[in-house]
Amino acid sequence: MESHRHGSGPALQFTSGVSEVSRPVQTFHLRDIYNPKPLPQRTPVAIRPPSPKPGPPQEPVVRHRPSCEPEPKPIMRRRAKSLSSSTDEHSCRNVQVRFVDSLGLELENVKFFKASEDPLVPVHVITRLLASSELASRKKLELSLPYFQPSFPDNMGAEAGFLKRLCRQRVCLEQVFCSELGIIGTAQVLNVAYEKEVTVRYSFTDWKSSAESKASWTCTVRRHGPDPESDVFRFHLPVPPFIMQPGAMLQFAICFRVRGFEYWDNNGGCDYKLTCQTYKLTVPRECEDSLLHFI
Secondary structure, eight states: OEEEEETTEEEEEOOOSSOSSOOOOOEEEHHHHHSOOOOOOOOOOOOOOOOOOOOOOOOOOOOOOOOSSOOOOOOOOOOOTTSOHHHHHHHHHTOOOOOBOTTSOBSOOOOOOOTTOOOOOOHHHHHHHHHHHHHHTTOOOEEEEEEEEESSOSBGGGSTTHHHHHHHHSEEEEEEEEETTEEEEEEEEEOSOSOOEEEEEEESSTTSSOEEEEOEEEEEEOOSTTOOOEEEEEEEEOOOGGGOSTTOEEEEEEEEEETTEEEEESTTTTOEEEEEEEEEEEOOGGGHHHHHHHO
């Protein structure tokens, strides 16, 4: 290895004496290795910006005045490719509009009456019309309210001989309350067994048809001395509004089932009867307006 100095800087020259064939001598300059020449800078080429392309047509902007109502949204309609335009036009012509309420029921009900058939006006409508006419004529407002009047004492438990009847027939009507919600009553049965059943059979059609209402246990009556214990059962007889007509009658009897036997209380074979009657109610002047609102 030999080292030579040149004006351009130190250089290294490698030679080999082993090889028989002479090879070209390669010279490496240290200046080129440790201080390489910078790459030549390229001249920037000017690029022309592309011309602006025409965009999609814009819809005219319509300014609305400020409002509290939300802006309506456009309705998106999609048509199947298999249907022709003529089919769409035919279906659009046959479209019918139907208005219903929140339950999907019709908002109107059309009924055709025959010449000999009179329309049935509800009772509350007639009552409201009569009340309005009386108020217009400056008369006192009077209402006729129906109620059921029993043909027997409404408090049978306070009658003399009630305990004697109870011991004889094992079941007896105790008390009855009449209200607009129906007939509410209580009955006593002897506590001869733990399992017992009390039902009330009633009819509005003079026993041409009847229904039953099951009574529920309320309490136990304990007596001193040799008098037996008894259980109190409570029952409810529903009264439909169309039954509340003057002259309508309700009949019922009480059945007591225990140990496979049945015992009845039918008021000595006459049944317990209640007759529908009416009474007049005069409404004060200060309550007339509020009363008409609830009729």
